[in-house]
Amino acid sequence: MILLCAALLALAVLVWPSRRLRGPAAEDLLRSSGPRLRLGRGPGSGAGPTVPEVARAVHLLALSVRSGTGLTEAIDAVAAETGGAVGRQLTTVTAALRWGVDEQTAWQGVPAVWQPAARALQLAAAAGVPPAELLLEAADDLLRRERQRLDVSAARLGVRIVLPLGLAFLPAFVLTTVVPVVLALAQEVLGRP
Structure with a gap:
């Protein structure tokens, strides 16, 4: 009985999602664990901006260009x-x-976001x-794709949590409730002639 519990516990620990996971899904889960989702680092930029920050900047750029400001001046104003x-x-x-x-080359110097x-x-x-309408659509597309990515990450996390919980709690339930009842019934049935 103790060996069964130890084996089930070891199995649950082995299949529990951890930082050993690799690939885009694992990186998404690890990055989204903080209060703000951080993107990769751009050249000389330090920590990358969040997707909502970039979308906000693109919205501001669209509004600035729509007001008649030249593109370079609009980008400079949004940067400030x-x-x-x-x-x-x-x-x-x-x-x-x-x-x-x-x-095209100027935009290649910043992260892919x-x-x-x-x-x-x-x-x-x-x-x-x-370009104002196209910039607004690009900002909305950025936010939409980020929401979809977060939804997929949350769904994957839910699936990854089910197996370890099942492996840990189902045996515990069986050992603490079902086995004592079966043993008590077996003792009564086998104990009486």
Whole structure:
């Protein structure tokens, strides 16, 4: 009986989700354990911005461009307004644009979370349309994909928790309630001639 409990406990410990997990799903779970979801580090930016911070900056950029401000000035104004990692990364883009670097290369100097905004600006330039609406759609798309990613991570976590809980609590329930009842019934049945 004790060996069975020890074996079940060891099995539960072995299958319990831990930091030994590898791959994108495990990294998502580990990153989302804090109060704010952090992205990877950009070049020279320190800690990366959160997806909501980037979406907010893209919204501000769309509003600034919609008001008639030039693209470089709008990015510079949003960088000054937001500050932090977002501001540093946008300042990198404006510096590159001011040095004459093409727009696509300028956006490659920041983390991949900015790519929806870069694609929106490139599409607007190629089509010859104002970029504000495309930037707003890019920000909404960023938030939508982040919500979906968090939903998938939460669903995976729920699935990973079920097996260890079942392996730990079901044997404990059987050993503390079912086995004593069966033993008491067997003693009564076998004890009486």
